[in-house]
Structure formats: structure tokens, C-alpha cells
Amino acid sequence: MMHAVVDSLAMIGVSYVMGFLFYGFYRQLNARIQRRWGPSIWQNFFDNMKFFFKSETLSHGPMFFFGPMIIMAGAFTTVLFVPFLKDSTWLQGFSQYGNLILIIYLLVVGPLGNALAVGSSGNPFGVMGVTRGLTRLMGLEVPFFLGLALVMLQHETSSVHAIMAAQDGLANWGIVTNPVAFVVILLPFIAAQNASPFDVVGAPVEVYAGPRVEFGGRLLGVLMTQNMMMSIAKLVLVVDLFLGGASNVLVLIAKAFSLFLLTTAISMVFPRLKTEQAVDFFWKVPLGIGVLAVILTVWLPSWSA
Amino acid sequence: MYHKTQCEGFQCEQAMLEVPGDAETVREGVLDKLIAWMRQRSLFVLAYGTGCGAIEMRPLMTSRFDAERFGIIGAATPRQADVLVISGYLALKTLRRVIRSYEQMQEPKYVIGLGSCTINGGMYWDSYNTVKQVDRYIPIDIYVNGCMPRPEALIEGFVALQQRIKQGGKAGYHQYRENIDWYKANQRKALGEEMPPAYTYDWYHAGGVA
Amino acid sequence: MSAMLRLLFFVVSLSPTLLLVTWDGSLSWALIDGIRLHLTLTPLAGFFLTLLALAAPLVALPMLRRPCDWPSLVLYVLLLLGMQLLLLAGDFVSFFVGWEVMTWSSYLLLLRSSRADMETSQSFILFNLASAFLLLAGILVFFSLTGDFAIRSLAEPSLPQALTLLALFGLAFLIKVGTLPLHIWIPSSYDQAPDAFSAFLSGSVSKMGVYGLILLPTLFPDALASFAGRFLNGPAFGYLLAWVGVITSVVATFKAISQEDMKRLLAYSSIAQVGYITTAVGVGSSLAIAGALYLALVHTLVKVLLFISVAGIVLQTGQRQFKDLGRLIERMPISFFGVLIGIIGLAGMPPLPGFAAKYLVFVSLVDARWLLLLAAMILASTAAFIYCYKLIYAPFLGHANSPGAKEAREAPWPYLVPQVILMGLLVLFGLFPGLAIDVLIDPVLVGLQMAPIGAESWAKLTTVYGGYDGVVLMLVFGIAFVLVTGLFLLLRGRMRRAGSPYDLSFAGEVPTADTPLHYGAGMGRELRRIPLVGWILRQGTRGFYLGLAGQMRAAAALLGNLYVGRPQAWILIAVVVLAASLAARAMMGGL
């Protein structure tokens, strides 16, 4: 019991710290690419704390207040159901009670809860943003889930633990044994992180910050926090599935960071897509690769056998 | 660097309304200092292009002057913003929007008046349609004068604002809250029929506890 | 008198429950010429009887509200009796009798609505009767093979026989569940049926088609696999069915998103959900059948809940279009929670049992290695989030858009009680995903001679592909929620309630009641710009069926010209026919 509590707090702490540091790094890197100095690596932490200590917060009613609470609880739950380490009793959370499909769905629970809050604020721009988000989700989930299904099929389980355990040694990493699946999920993964070029959902100049338009003060702080934690959960999940997991925190950070670097490098150089362009893209390119992958790795072997 | 130390001209009218800053001692614990430090490190600016000064905001935010290294970045909606930059002259039409945006920002919030127009109407001093003294309508924390001031001056203004935040004490939004009747009377005089509906500000009287 | 009749009606609506509790052994009733109706209760039928027992009294409650429509009540009782007969059927004749009684009584119930128009009612009854007659044809073919009407597996049908049977039965059941080209009767009839009865149509009546679909493979256990072979790790024939189901779900989901009427949206969503069930039946493995049954359970609970909530909204506001509603959350909070729980179940979100059902189906698809189907199904179930959001946003959130919505009050208790019960059931099954497996589904699987799923505890859903623990999930989420809220409230600072619903961040403007702020009607419209979705939304089968009806009428006109009103023509024809027959005979050399 005590172990579970401490472990959970540790996971939440780790994901939060990793979250703001990674995002701080992202802003730094972005600045350097644009030939400026950029903010300090702690900037996200400052922003977040500033919002948490705003002295005034506007609410549009109970549902508006509970939305961010739901999304935050969803982020905690997601983090706690993703195993951070393998072969360790620490940073496991409640992951043995869950599985890959559950995690994929948990990733969506919070945002949908928040969508209710956005709706109850009555701001049409917020709802417009939510619709765009859901549309993008519809686009990205298909190839994303197809890639994960390829992994599930490869290991014949939906348990993240089992998939991690099967990848001992560099040669058995998912990215080596099942590279197509990694390619299939990579771009949808970037979209799932709400990163450029798929970040039209909250685009400030297009939909007036989208879903967050009415959130300010401490509620916005909550939203920022959960965003950082959720990103880390997704990163760790992909690390678990394709990069063989990690046996200690340092390795975890290293692997997650390298993956983050890869996605950042991609998202830095592409301009923003419109929602329908993004969806169409997902259904053509990553899904096309996915279909090819299914034909190559599932159909052909069964026919030749 | 110009700091407002004593009132001149019309500003004296406001100074008479002000309670001396140290009459009410603000509780300053370690946490408050820490919070104040975080606040000044992270200023979200409502990029509201009211006048020609808005053109100076772009170089400020982009690579040449890179305001982000001070933690200053743009915010899309007033709900998320900490600083409202009134970038130049205000017409009566825009004044209403500025007031509305200012009231929608969540405390602590600050206003920077950019350019001479915000101080005394600047080159529009005799226009029938331009607001001459912006701080009759909303409280201005920092003026950056010039026509137009260069981004360096603007950065200086921001840094000055950061320093004031770090020091703590009363800011413009306290003043607005305390003298709301005076501000509203001025606004009503200027806007007349166009005054925003009462629900947008009557919570200032009610103490604003939800 | 009236009160007694109401009570009697309610007791009759409990009859599936009573039947479930008291039924033992079997019953038989002679019909004609040696045809006997045998009534027994198989585990599979027992499962669907449980669903009926859940839905029947809950739908009966709102129907009892004064002033109640007595013919509707009588028809509802008939419908219930028909469905019970259908489920108890041990032979095809009683199955058919139950099926038909269900069909016509539900049609007559549909007519009780003041909104039912000719096209809807005709399409409803014609499609359902076509289904019934196909079923009857199948039954007769089956009879000619076995020599009696008992429902049992066929020993060794030849390929054409099996194909004929499969086509007849399959079409009959697919019309009933409403898979793709055969779905046209569903949306308008669910929309136009009396509001409470729509819940029953979607929640229970459509399940009878599912019952048939699951029953169908048991008729020829080996034949299916043997003649079509296997595709990857599942039956090849099922692959076809599964695609039919998935395409149905995808198309119906997009159609649902584009609807502007609450009940039509729910109708399309119903088609989509049943499409998932069809897919699962197509996979046919033990996991998949468990998933199909689970989906059927969840769909019954959710659709009854949602339709009753919507019926309450329509009752209180008089509006059913998304554009006319809004901000009912403050006026109808219990209905809001009803719809909220309903859409969480509908979307298959984790804490509620919808997820458990979808999990089983997904895993069974992975197990069968049918990944493309899985991808298409994911498309449908994520696109479903959009209409789920539309369903809760447009009536309950945003801004009230009509006088009815501005002045509505909470729905009366006959609408609320079923909602509360159903919410409770959904949460219960969500907490204990193994409960439904252990109590409801495993007996059916054993009855179908399949491997049971098994549940180590009621809180856990376990499959060979891993599982999850509903109680832990709910606890973690709940504790996190309480913790987050508590911590948040501990932070310093004021919470301020917006002074008005129009106190919005609106580009410095102050919106008024005239400003078009409600996004309910247009939501999802922009999806048309996605090429695939736009293409799907432009297609429709209505034109085809209208054309068919038009051709039929043209043929009727043409043939009607034969029936002229001139006696000389009649005599002429008689003589000519006589002469022609004789001449023909003479030409053939007979004379």
C-alpha cells in the first residue's frame, strides 16, 4: 500500500519534471533554430507556477471547473498505467492492472472531459477547437492503432509489460524487429503530442487558442501541467514498445529524450496543416504504409506458409 | 529610464485618489517573493494591435530582439494574458474593446502604454476621436514614450515592469479595483451609449467571490 | 380503474423478468398438421431475454405517463409477448411467429406517433416483412432438408444448400440489424417513432437480429469453415460479414455526425453499434462472440438510457433539433448525467463497460490477425467521439437557442427513474467488467460449445491477450480526481463566477443573445472537406429504393391497364385465349 502510494507519487513527479524540462528544451531548441537565445530551460516551470498562483480565476459554472480536474485525473491515471521501467518494482504504478488498449483509450478520457468544460463555457471558438481536435484524433488514431496492433500481433499480447520483457538486447528492440510499425506510428504520434505540423487544434491566430480560449488563471495551469505529463506518458509508452523500455530512470530519460529529439526535429521544419489536410494525410500516407505493412507482415507469411 | 515619481498635470487628479502605497502593508512572505519572482519571469502579452505601435511588437517577439528570453511571449486570449500592451493611440471604438479585454484578463494583470499617444494623445492631441489620456480609463503600470519607441525601449519597459512585479506592492489592477467608480464614470463619459453591459464589471463591487 | 390498468401493464412489462426467474423445462403447443411449437430456453436466448427483461420495464415507465395512449400499451404488451416467444422458440415456427408478431406490433406502435410519415412507415414495414419472409423462406428450405422445424445444427449440408440457407437467413437478420445497404428503414423510423418507444426499438428490437446472427452459425457448425476455408486466423466467410459490419459502422458513424436531429443521430449511432456487433459475429471466435454479447448488453443499456433522456428533453422543450437546444445542463442536470454516462458508454471509454466490450472485440480481431478490419473499426469508434460530443454539447452546453430550451424544467420522474437505474447498471458493469462475463456471457459461450472467457474476479476482465481491472482503474481515477480537486482548492486565489453566459472572450466584443454563439447545428459540418468523408456523406441508398418503388408503381400502372372497364374486351380476351391455346396446341401437333 505504502509502496503503491510512494511509487505513484514518484511517477507523477518524474513525469512532471521530465515534462517541463523536455518542453523547456523544446523551446530552447526552437529558439536556436530561429537564431535567438530563447528562454531558460526552466521557462515552462515558471509559466506553469505563475498560472498556479494567479490570484483570480474565472469559472463558467461547475462543469467548467470540473473539466480540468477530469483531464488532470485522466493524466494521472494514464501516467500510472504506463510502466516507466522494466525489471523493477519502482515506477510501475498500476500498470499490471492495465494494458496497451486501455492506455490508448485513457489518453482520450481527459481531453473529452475537458471538452465538456469547453462546451459549458459557451464560447464557440472553444467548441470549434474541440471539434478540430476530435477530427484530428479520428485521423491519427487509425494509423496509430494499426501500428500498435502490429506490435500486439508480433508479441501476441496487449500487455505492455510482456512486450517490454520480450525486447531484451538491442537486436530485439521493437524498432529493429518491427521497423514498419514504428514508421507507421511516428507521424500520428507527433499529432498525438499536439506538435507541429498537426497543431491546428489550439492555433492562437486561427481559432483563438481553441479549446483553451476561456481558461485562465489556475485552471490554465492545470491544463498545462496535464499536457506535459501526458506527453511524457506517451513518450514513455513508445519507448516501452519500440525502444526496449528502460531499466533505470537515466536510461529512461535518455531514450525518451532521443525519441523526443526525433519528433521535435520533424515537427520543427514543417508548417502547420489544416485539420482536413492532416486527416487526409494520415489516411493516405501513414495508413497506406500500415496497410502495406499488414500485407507484408501478416498476409504474405500466412499465404506462403 | 523614466520612472513616474510624481504627478504632472492631469495625472495629479489620479494621484489624489491614490492611497499611499505603504499605508497598507502587503504581507510579504518567502512564498510571496518566490511567486512574485516566477510571475515576473513569465509575462504573457495580449497582442492587441490598437495603433501603429503594434508594428513594433513583431520585431520584439521575433528573432532580432527575442523577448522570449525574458519569458515574454504572446497570448491569444485575454484570459491567458498577464500584460496588456496598448500599442499607440486609442480611438473611442477601440477603447471599448480595450476595456473589455482588460477586464477579462485575470489578476495579477498589468498594462503597458506604448508611445506618446497613450500619455497625452501624441500627434493626435487635437483629434476628435482619439483618447488623450488612457489612464483615465484603465490604469497604466508602465509608459514607454516615444513616437514610436524602438523595441529596445519596449524591452526596457518590460524589464522595468518585471522589476516592479518582483518588488511587489500595489499595481495598476489594485488601483482599478479600488477606484472602479471613478474609472467607470470616465469610461461612461467617453463611451456613452456604447458602454459595455453592467455584468461585465459589477463583480468589482460585489467583491467578486464566486 | 385507470390506475389498476397501468399497474397491470407495468406487471406485464415485467414478464420477461418473471419468465427468466420462473422458467424451467419446456412447453409445447400444437399448431396444424403435426407442426408443434416447442418452447425452451437456451442459454443464448436466456442472455437476450435478460436484455429484454432489463429494457422492457424501463421503457414501460415513460409510456405510462399521463395522458397515456392505451392502444400503444396494448401493442407494447403484444410486442413483448412476441419477443418472448421468439426468444423461447425451440423451433423455427415459433421463432417466426415471434418474429412476425414483433414486426407488426412494432409497426403499429410506430404509427402511434404523430410524426410518422408514409415513407418511413412503409420502409419500416416493407424491410421488416422482407426480412421476415426471407426468414420464412430459409426456414422452409431448412425444413425440406431436415424434415422438421426444430432449431438444430444441420448435419452435412451440401455447398449450394448451405449457401442458400446462409443467404436467406443472413439477409433476413442483416435487414433486422440494419447493415449497410439494408439500413435505410432505421434512421427515419427510430426518429419518428414515439419517443419512449424509440428506446425500445433501438435497445431491444434490433437485438433480435443480433440474436439471429449469433444463432445462425450454430445451424451449420462445420460447414462454414469447411467450404470457404480460413483467412488468416479466422473463417473466410466471416471476413466478408465482418467487413459488412465495419463498413456499416464507418458509414453510419459519419452519417450520425452530420445529423441535425437528436433522435436521428442516435438512430445512426445505433446502426454503427450494431455494425460492430456484426463484425464481432463475423470473427466468430469465443473472444469475439463474448465481445458481441457484451456489446449487445452495453448497447441495450446505453441506447435505452440515451433515448429516454432525449425523450425527456423533447418532452420538456418541444425541440429536437440541435440548433434549437442548448444550456440545459442547469435546467436538466439529471438528464445531463444520463446523457453523459450514456455517451461515455457509447464511445467505449474506459471506466464504463463499453470499453470492456470493445476491448474484447479488438483483441479478437488481433487474434484473428484481421488488422485492416481493426483499423477500420478504430476509425468508426474514434469518429464516434465527435457525435457523442455533439450529442452532449448541443442540448446541454453552449447557449440556449429557443424559448423552449430557455424555460425547460427537469424531466418528470417516469423519465428519470429509468435513467438513474441504467446509469447505476452501467457504472456497476464498468466497475466489474468480469461480472457480465461471469454471470451473463460465459454460460452462453458454454451453451454454444465455445471456450468460456473466465473471470478470476468480477473486477477483472481477463483474456489471453491480457486484461484490466475495473475496480483499480475506477479507484485510481477517482482518487486522482479527488486529490486534484482538493489540491486545486487549496491553492490561494479567488474563483470568480462569470457574471453572465455571455461573458466570453470574444475578441474584445460583448456578445449578446442575438450573437450566433451556439455551435450545435454546424458541428461536424467541416468534416465534409475531408475527401473520404465527403464522398461517404454524398452517397445514399434512398434514391435506389425510391427508384425501386417508382418502378413498382409504374409496373402496377402498366398492368392496371389490363383491367379495362369494357365487357367486350373481356369477352374478346377470353375467346382469344381459348383460340390461342387451341392453336398453340395444334401447332405443337397435338390435334
Next chain:
Amino acid sequence: MTLPLTPVWFVALPLLLAFASPLWVRYRLLMPLLVGTPALLLLLAFVLLPEVRTGPLLETIVIAPPLGIHLQLDSASWILVALISLAGLLATAFIWLSDAEPYLRDRRAFVFLLLLIAGCNGMVLTGDLFNLYVFLEIAGVSAYALSALRRDASALEAGLKYLIIGSVAAVFFLFSVVLIYLQTGQLNMAAVAARFGGIPAPMQLLIGLLMLVGLGIKAELFPFNFWVPDVYQGSHPVLAGLFSGLLVKAFLFVLFHLVFLLLADPQVAGLWLMGLGATTMLIAEVVALRQEDMRRMLAYSSLGQIGLITLALGFGMQATTAGGLFHMVNHTLVKLLLFLTAAVLLRSFVSARLADLAGAGRARPLAAALFVLGALAVMGLPPLSGFASKLWILKGFAEAGVFWPVALILLAALIEAGYYFRWIKVLYDPNGDLKAAAPVERMAYVPMGVAAGLIILLGVAPFLVDDLFIEGAQTLLDRGAALSAVLGAGS
């Protein structure tokens, strides 16, 4: 003194009562006797039932050999006789109880109705071809007169048309009887049947075709049934119900009685008749889709059902034949119910057109409900009697492994649903705002209720009567037994 209970009464009683009608007018007994006669006949039929089930009752009244009146009451004709009496009872009861139009309640109507019943009974019972012709004419003439009773343009037109086509049919039939007599020298059916095989094949064909055309016109088979809608529409709905429920059934029975009796191998003729039946059924159902007048619609529906019965009887298997006979009974009940409903609606709303009946279900809920019941039964939806008989027929086809009739019957039922449910929808149209023009006697619903009750009873518990139909079918199909019964007794 006890009156001998013999089949003669089925013909004699209505004839006697009809001719003594002035007496009844004087004593105001017209209506009670009109209803009482079929009731008595029905009672008589049930009294005779146990005897009939042991063997056929034969009754010969010799006039001058070979002329004579042969009456034969066997299990098959018993069904028809009982049906005719029942249908007569229901229709006349409706006329009495509903306080129907005066022209249906006066002496002429009384005479013609009883003559119609006598003629039909005679046709069904007779074992003699010439008597058959006579009864056919009696029934026919009374039917023409009945349809023209109303004395307005449409009724007179209907009567005239009926008269013309009916006479032509009678001529065709008479030709065939004459030819048979010339060829065999016999008019007794059994005797003719024994020698029919000896007639040269072309002559057989000619006789068969003449008979087919003659009886086909009367029995409303496809290329000969164009007169039906006009006559049914022009006549009072009760009379149309009687024609459809009673007269046509008698003709149809005669047709098949002759086919099964005369032909040693009814296969060929059976196939022809099945073809005719199927065509009749499909064409009538399709045409009915566009009918805007309830009486016309019911007429086409009636044709469709006749086609179905022909299809079933023509197959000549025991199960289909029994089912066909059962369907005759059901169809009579149902059509009578529907036509009586039409009568009620016509009376209430003056018009029987689709457009004028929108929303009639609220003004006349009971009538509309009975219409729905009848419509469901006629489409063969369980648990009503139409289902039991249709299932029986279909089962017979399935047992024999012949599936094209099954497909056609189901297709026809679907088309039938297309128009019946259109009518039902219109009757319950929520937007129609109808006010009843004339009141309807409550008692008028009694005969309709009885018919509806029978429909439900026969649908839920058809096993009560299925023995009768099996025996009837056996009698109808067993040519050898029929011949030996008559000839053996006669020789």
C-alpha cells in the same frame, strides 16, 4: 314426425323460404329469416358432420334417367357448405344488425340472397353436370341482380357488366357440358369421369379449355378476371364480400372438383392451373398497389388470394390441398371482415377513397382496428389464421421440394403488404381530420367481431380443425374412392 336430415335441405330450405317471401313480408319475418336460414344450415352442417366424417352422404332424386339430381356431401364439400352458411350468416347478420340501406333489407334482396346461398350450396353439392350448370345459373343470376340492386348508375353498370360476362362464362361452360354429353352420353360426374379417359385427346383438350374458360371467368383466374374490380366496386361492399367470400370459393371448388374427378392424371392440368394461379396472384397484387378506392383494392387483393388458393390446390399434394382449403375458409372470413369494414367506413365517411379516409382510425377506432386485423390476417401474419393456412401450403411445397411457388407466394405477400400497410397508415394518419358523416349501429360490429374472433381462434389454435381439412383434401384427391362411392352405390 322427424324431418330426415339430408343434404337436400342445403338447397331446398333457402329455395323454399325465398319463394315464400311474400308471406314473410306480411309477418315481418324477413330479417329474422334472412339470418336464420344460413344459421339453420350451419347448424345442419354441424349435425351432419359426424356422419360425413365416416363416409360421403349421397342423395339422388331421380327425375328421368339419366336425368336426376345427385347431391353428394363428403368431407370436402362439407367444408364449403359450412363455409357458405357461415359467410351467409355473417353477411346477413350484418345487413340486419347494421340497419343497412333499405334496398338490402327488402324482399328482393331477401330472395336473391337466399337464392345465392342455395345456388352455391347446390354447385358444391351436386354430382351432376347439368345440375351444376343450373345451380351455376341460379347463383349467377342472383349475383347479377344483387349487384344491380341499388339502382343507381354505378350499380346498374356493375350489374350489367356482371350479367354479360357471367352469361358468356355460362355459355362456355354449357358448351363443355354439351360436348361431354355428346361424347359420353352421361351427365353424372362420376359416370362421366369413368369414361372421360375414353374421349379422344383433342376433344378432351377442347372440353377442358372450354370448362377452364367458363369456370375461370367465374372463379376469377387471370386472363378472365378483368370484370372483377368493376363489379366489386359497383356493388355494395357486403355483397362484394359475399361474392368474394362465397361465390368465388364455390366456383373454385367446382373447378378443382372437376379437375380432380375427371382427370385420371391431374398433373398437366394442375401445372396449368398453378401457372394461372401464380400469374393471377402476382398481377393482381401488383395492380392493387395503385388502387385508390378501398373496394377496388380489396377486389384485387381478393384476386391475389384466389390465385394463391389456385396455386395451392393445383399442386395436388395433400398438404397443399388441405392448406388451400383452409386458406379458402380463412380468406372468406377475412375478406368478409374487410368488406364489412369497408361498408362501415363507406357509410361513415361517404367515400371509400384513400384520400378521403385519412385519419379515419380516430373517428372509427373499432372499424379501423378490425381492418388492421383483417389486413394482417390476409397477409398471413401470425398469430392470425391466414398464417396457419399459408404455412400449411408453404410447408406442403417445401416437403415436395418445389420452391418456385414458395418464392412467388412470399413475394406476393410482400407486395400485398406494400398496399395494405399504405391503407393502414392512411387510416391512422395523424394529420387527417375526419368527422364521421353518419352514425353506425353498434350492433353492426357483432358479425365483424365474430369473424375477427374466428380469425384469431383459427390462428392460435388451428389444430382444432386441421383434421377436417386433411380429410377434405383426401376426399378431394382420392378419385378412385369418389368414383366407387357413386358408381358402386349406383350400380
